[in-house]
Amino acid sequence: MKNTTAAALKDLNIKGQKSLCPPVSRISIGLATCGQATGAINLNRVLAGKKDLAGIAKVVTVGCLGACYAEPLVSVRTPDGTHYFYGKLDKQSLWHIIRAAKGEPVRQNRLAVAREREKGVLRGIQDLEFTEISSSHFERFLKPQLKRVTRRCGLIDPRNLNEYVAMEGYQALAQALFQLRPHQVIAAVEASGLRGRGGAGFPTGQKWRIAAGNPDPVKIVIANADEGDPGAYMDRALLESDPHSVLEGLILAGYAIGASTAYIFIRHEYSLAIRTLRKAISDAQAAGLLGERILGSDYSLEVIPVESAGAFVCGEETALLQIIENKRGEPRLRPPYPAAGGLWEHPTVVNNIETLANIPWILLHGPDDFRQVGTAKSPGTKIFCLTGDVKRMGFIEVPLGLSTQVLVEQIGGAAKDSVKALQIGGPSGGIIPYKNFQLDYETLSTAGAIMGSGGLVVLGYNRCVVDLARHLVHFMADESCGKCVACRDGLPQLELK
Ligand code: SF4
Incomplete structure (x- = not known):
């Protein structure tokens, strides 16, 4: 590597590390779309304006940690390298954040506590050791996941290049x-x-x-x-x-x-x-x-x-x-x-x-x-967006080949007997009767669906699959380009059935 390159990146890296691990507490507010939809903008406004945090904490905004069900989600890193994660916050519970930033953490609304394995070294969530999982929901949501692609999500400020370089x-x-x-x-x-x-x-x-x-x-x-x-x-x-x-x-x-x-x-x-x-x-x-x-x-x-x-x-x-x-x-x-x-x-x-x-x-x-994770033909991890009839919806990353049971029941928290079907692979994917199978490209293709981009909609027994199929046909009829007869004339006919 040329020296100029190494020096330039090193400089950004040092600035990024200082920003991620400052000598005061760092309050990170999840302000991706999921956080914004649940009121995080107001929380950010309130926290950023708190005069009693001056000199004690810096307030930054981060993206999505993945636990969309627990938004608004805020984490606090104290100068000793401890990270406190709090969820489902509102204006009334914001004082938990302020107390954590002042070194007096409380348990209410707390999801977990983690320590940096090496203080001041934070290259992703893998550098955190969870010492306490305060919420059983969070534990079941997080434990089966393997965050590689998403390892920085929710930890770095996405508008801060230095923090990315530091990780x-x-x-x-x-x-x-x-x-x-x-x-x-x-x-x-x-x-x-x-x-x-x-x-x-x-x-x-x-x-x-x-x-x-x-x-x-x-x-x-x-x-x-x-x-x-x-x-x-x-x-x-x-x-x-x-x-x-x-x-x-x-x-x-x-x-x-x-x-x-x-x-x-x-x-x-x-x-x-x-x-x-x-x-x-x-x-x-x-x-x-x-x-x-x-x-x-x-x-x-x-x-x-x-x-x-x-x-x-x-x-x-x-x-x-x-x-x-x-x-x-x-x-x-x-x-x-x-x-x-x-x-x-x-x-x-x-x-x-x-x-x-x-x-x-x-x-x-x-x-x-x-290739250490995944299957021989589908190596690596995959991000899924788990939505529908689950207790814990979110943006999750797991090894390919993981079972639907772990995904839907453990991570999502759905009761086995409550799930009728899974919709996967987008509107042209498939609706598959729920059973335990491996989520990889081959198995899904055999089951009559495709992986698509990884949207996984869980359908409970109260959902009508015919209604969903009709909705998807309507969506396709509306959103296709109309170039071919099958789409242009066939889909509207199907809608009438
Ligand atoms: S009309 Fe033809 S090209 Fe257009 S979306 Fe349908 S199948 Fe594709």
């Missing part, structure tokens, strides 16, 4: 730019077995190799954040909570295939994610992590955010190419697939947000470590 951020990029050739990056991703996290699970490394091997000198990479599956909000939560992890993955993808232009195609309703992402892009550019000669290397990449046109079909990978080309948002006939002939017919890699956020982890820890 191993942009280290994989620096290593790749100065120690690995692009084909070695592709080889590492291939060896990891990472499969696309947004749909049918196509191997990511294989997609990159096809694009990289194309003789066309112009190559393009696109991050697809046009999330539209009902119940799925992992892209939004990742971008609101840890946008630089997606940017770093995108730059690595661009480096691997030889792209000099990248797009981030993002759902236009995601206003907070868009604002957070735009700030991340501009901060990364200012720090030399994006743009011309990244970190002093020979590699340059321009990243252009594009807001989607709105309809569900626009998230389909060839429809989004049409939109970026200023054409009507409808899917293209394939082949050619985008990796062979995509945007303006140039080889184009379209990757989902979670897929990209996995890339820095794979390069930092190696493909073998990545």
